[in-house]
Amino acid sequence: MVKTILTRRALLKSGVITAGTLAMPSIVRAQSVTEMTMLAWYGQAEPDAVAQFEELHNVKITPKYYVGGEQMLALLAQSPPGTYDLIHADAEYVQQLVRANFVEKLDPEDYHFDDFYPEFHKFPGHWHNDELYAVISRFGFLGISHNLDAVSVKEASSYDMLWDGKHKDKVGHFDWHLPNLGVLSLRDGNSDPYDIGGDAWSKLQDTTLSLKPQVRGFYDYGGVLSSLKSGEVTVMPGIGEWITGVLRRDGANVTTTIPEQGGIQFTESFSIGRGSRKADLARKFIQHTSSPDGQFTLANLNVFPAIIPSKVGWERMISERPDDARHLGIFKGDGNSIDLIRKGRIHIRQLPVQQDLADWNDFWSAYKSA
Amino acid sequence: MTTLISIRRLSRLAYGGLWSLPLPLWLAGFFLGPMILLIWLSFWDVRNFLLTPDFxxxxxxxxxxxxxxxxxxxRTTLIALSAAALASLIALPCALAISFFLGLKARMVVLGLFVVPFFTSYLVRIYSWQIYLTENGIIMKTLAAIGIDxxxxxxxxxxxxxxxxTLTLPLVIVIQSISMLSLDKTLIDAAYNLGCGPRRVLFATVLPAVRPGIVLGALFAFIFSFGDFVTxxxxxxxxxxxxxxxxxxxxxxxxxWPRAAVVALVMIATLLISALGAISYAYRRA
Structure with missing residues (x-):
C-alpha cells in the first residue's frame, strides 16, 4: 500500500497551480480589455449608457465628469493632447472646441445621419467650414417646469405667469445664467434670444430683476430635484424634461411646458479628442450612439431622459415606452418636438453673441444678490 | 569645563530647535506658501478659459x-455676526450650567455629548435640517396640525x-465651559462674602473673568460662519x-480663479483683522 503524504510544500504548490488555472481566463481577458477615456457630463459613462458597447468591443470606458462647458474647456486646456478619446459636449461649446483645436475632424459617412430627422443632418454648432466635428447624441427643450397640482399646462403656456402674485416665493431657478436669461429673453420678445443689442440687454436685465421678489432660491441639480419634489417651489423657468422626467420616475406630478413665446434647445454631442490613440474605437462608439439601438438607450438614460434625433429611435420609443415618449414630445402628429422646431418655437441655446459671457455672469451674480 | 558647558548648551538648543521645527515648517508649507500663491494668482489672467501667469x-x-x-x-459679515451673537447667547447658560451646577461625571458626559455632532459630516447634518424645514417637513406639518401657518x-x-x-454651537459651548471651569472659584466665594447677590456675582465677577472664553467662542463662531458655503x-x-x-x-x-482669489484674499484679511481685534479685546485689562 502506497501512502500519500501531503507535505506543506506540495499543498502550496498545488494551491498556486489551481489558483493560477482558475484565474487565467480573467487575467487573459483583463489584459485584452482596452481602456478608453471620456470627458463628459455626469451619467454618460454609467453602465446603463455604455455597458452594451463595452461588452461588444471588450472595452472599458473611463469617464472624467465635468460640470459646465467652461470647466470642460479648462480641463482640456490643462491636459496634453490624447488625454481624452471621447468628448461629450453641449453644442454651444463645440465651436470653442474646434477653435482651440481640441477635437478631430469627423467623416459624416461614418455615422447614421440618414436615420436622423433632416434638422440634424447639418446641425449648425457641429460643423465648421463645412467640416463635421461633433455628432448629435440627444437633445431637450427648456421652458417652464411645473408641479401640475399647482400650475396647469394652460397656465404655463406663457412666461408671464412667473410674475403672478399667487406664485410669490414659489419660483425657483437652476443656478446657471444661460438657460434662465435665454427663456426670459424670449419672454421679452427677442426672436434670437442670445443675439441681442444693448437696449434689449438692458431690458432683459430689468425683466429679470423684476422677477426676484417671486424667487424662492437658486439651486444646483440636486437642489432642483428636491425643491420641485418637496413642493418648496412649484415652477421653474429654464429647465425641462431633463429634470421633470427624472422626478416623474419617482412619482412626482410634474411636467415641462414650452410656452407660446418659445423654448430653448440644449444639444448633446460626441467628438473625438485631438491626438486620441484610440480614435477608431472612439469612432465606433459614436457610430453606436447614432445607431437605432444606441439612440434608444440614450433616450432613456438613468441620469435623465432626452429627445433623440433618430427617426428609427422614435419608432422604438413610441412602441416600447409610450408614456415617456409622450412627455418627451416623441409622438406622431401636431405638437411633437420636431414640429415645435419646424414652427420656429425652439431656439438653440448658445453663448451671448453681442455681450461678453462675463457680462451675463456678472449680471447673474448681481441678480442673485439683489 | 567651558567646552562641556557649550556642548550642553548647544545640545539643549538643538533639542529645543528640533521640537520647534514642525511649527515653522507647517506654517511655511501650509499657510505662507499657499498665501503667496493666492496673492500671485489674483494678478493672473484668464485667456480662453486657461489660467495665464501675468501681473x-x-x-x-x-x-x-x-x-x-x-x-x-x-451680507456675509452681518450673517456671521448674527450667528456668532446667537451661538454665544445660547451657549452662555449651557456653559454656566455645565461649569457650576453639574457634578464631575455629569459634566464629562454632557461635554462629551457636545463633541458627538462632530462625528457626523456637517453636510449630512444640514441635509437633515432640510427634511425638518421643508414645505412638507416635520416642523411645518406639526405647526399646521395645531392651526399655525x-x-x-x-x-x-x-x-x-x-x-x-448647528455648525458653531457645540464648539462655543466647549470653549466657554473650559474658560468657566478654569475660573478661580474663590473669586465667587469672595463676591458672596462681600454681600453680592447671584446676579451681581454673575455680571460683576464671573462674566468679566471669563471674557476671553466668551470672546474667543464668538470669534470662532464668526470665523466659521463667515466662510461657510454649505448652509x-x-x-x-x-x-x-x-x-x-x-x-x-x-x-x-x-x-x-484670479477674481475668486481676490474675494478669498479680502475674506482672509477681514478674518485676520477680526481675530486680532477680538484677541486684543479678550485679553485687555479691565
Missing amino acids: QIENWQKMLSADYFWAAYL SGSLLNTPFALMIGLV ATYLGGGKFTTLSILIADTVKSGQQ
Whole structure:
C-alpha cells in the first residue's frame, strides 16, 4: 500500500497551480480589455449608457465628469493632447472646441445621419467650414417646469405667469445664467434670444430683476430635484424634461411646458479628442450612439431622459415606452418636438453673441444678490 | 569645563530647535506658501478659459468696484455676526450650567455629548435640517396640525441661523465651559462674602473673568460662519449670496480663479483683522 503524504510544500504548490488555472481566463481577458477615456457630463459613462458597447468591443470606458462647458474647456486646456478619446459636449461649446483645436475632424459617412430627422443632418454648432466635428447624441427643450397640482399646462403656456402674485416665493431657478436669461429673453420678445443689442440687454436685465421678489432660491441639480419634489417651489423657468422626467420616475406630478413665446434647445454631442490613440474605437462608439439601438438607450438614460434625433429611435420609443415618449414630445402628429422646431418655437441655446459671457455672469451674480 | 558647558548648551538648543521645527515648517508649507500663491494668482489672467501667469490689477479693480461684491461682503459679515451673537447667547447658560451646577461625571458626559455632532459630516447634518424645514417637513406639518401657518421655513434667514448655529454651537459651548471651569472659584466665594447677590456675582465677577472664553467662542463662531458655503447654499437656497457663494459662482462661470482669489484674499484679511481685534479685546485689562 502506497501512502500519500501531503507535505506543506506540495499543498502550496498545488494551491498556486489551481489558483493560477482558475484565474487565467480573467487575467487573459483583463489584459485584452482596452481602456478608453471620456470627458463628459455626469451619467454618460454609467453602465446603463455604455455597458452594451463595452461588452461588444471588450472595452472599458473611463469617464472624467465635468460640470459646465467652461470647466470642460479648462480641463482640456490643462491636459496634453490624447488625454481624452471621447468628448461629450453641449453644442454651444463645440465651436470653442474646434477653435482651440481640441477635437478631430469627423467623416459624416461614418455615422447614421440618414436615420436622423433632416434638422440634424447639418446641425449648425457641429460643423465648421463645412467640416463635421461633433455628432448629435440627444437633445431637450427648456421652458417652464411645473408641479401640475399647482400650475396647469394652460397656465404655463406663457412666461408671464412667473410674475403672478399667487406664485410669490414659489419660483425657483437652476443656478446657471444661460438657460434662465435665454427663456426670459424670449419672454421679452427677442426672436434670437442670445443675439441681442444693448437696449434689449438692458431690458432683459430689468425683466429679470423684476422677477426676484417671486424667487424662492437658486439651486444646483440636486437642489432642483428636491425643491420641485418637496413642493418648496412649484415652477421653474429654464429647465425641462431633463429634470421633470427624472422626478416623474419617482412619482412626482410634474411636467415641462414650452410656452407660446418659445423654448430653448440644449444639444448633446460626441467628438473625438485631438491626438486620441484610440480614435477608431472612439469612432465606433459614436457610430453606436447614432445607431437605432444606441439612440434608444440614450433616450432613456438613468441620469435623465432626452429627445433623440433618430427617426428609427422614435419608432422604438413610441412602441416600447409610450408614456415617456409622450412627455418627451416623441409622438406622431401636431405638437411633437420636431414640429415645435419646424414652427420656429425652439431656439438653440448658445453663448451671448453681442455681450461678453462675463457680462451675463456678472449680471447673474448681481441678480442673485439683489 | 567651558567646552562641556557649550556642548550642553548647544545640545539643549538643538533639542529645543528640533521640537520647534514642525511649527515653522507647517506654517511655511501650509499657510505662507499657499498665501503667496493666492496673492500671485489674483494678478493672473484668464485667456480662453486657461489660467495665464501675468501681473495685472484688473481683477482687483473689477471685483472691488462691483456693487454685488460689496453687497455680498456686507451680507456675509452681518450673517456671521448674527450667528456668532446667537451661538454665544445660547451657549452662555449651557456653559454656566455645565461649569457650576453639574457634578464631575455629569459634566464629562454632557461635554462629551457636545463633541458627538462632530462625528457626523456637517453636510449630512444640514441635509437633515432640510427634511425638518421643508414645505412638507416635520416642523411645518406639526405647526399646521395645531392651526399655525408658519409660512416657508427653508431659504429664510431663520433657516440660515439654524444651520450656522448647528455648525458653531457645540464648539462655543466647549470653549466657554473650559474658560468657566478654569475660573478661580474663590473669586465667587469672595463676591458672596462681600454681600453680592447671584446676579451681581454673575455680571460683576464671573462674566468679566471669563471674557476671553466668551470672546474667543464668538470669534470662532464668526470665523466659521463667515466662510461657510454649505448652509448658505442648502438652507439659504443660494438666495443670500455670501462671499463663499460668490467665489463658487466666479469660478464656475469663465474659470475666473484670479477674481475668486481676490474675494478669498479680502475674506482672509477681514478674518485676520477680526481675530486680532477680538484677541486684543479678550485679553485687555479691565
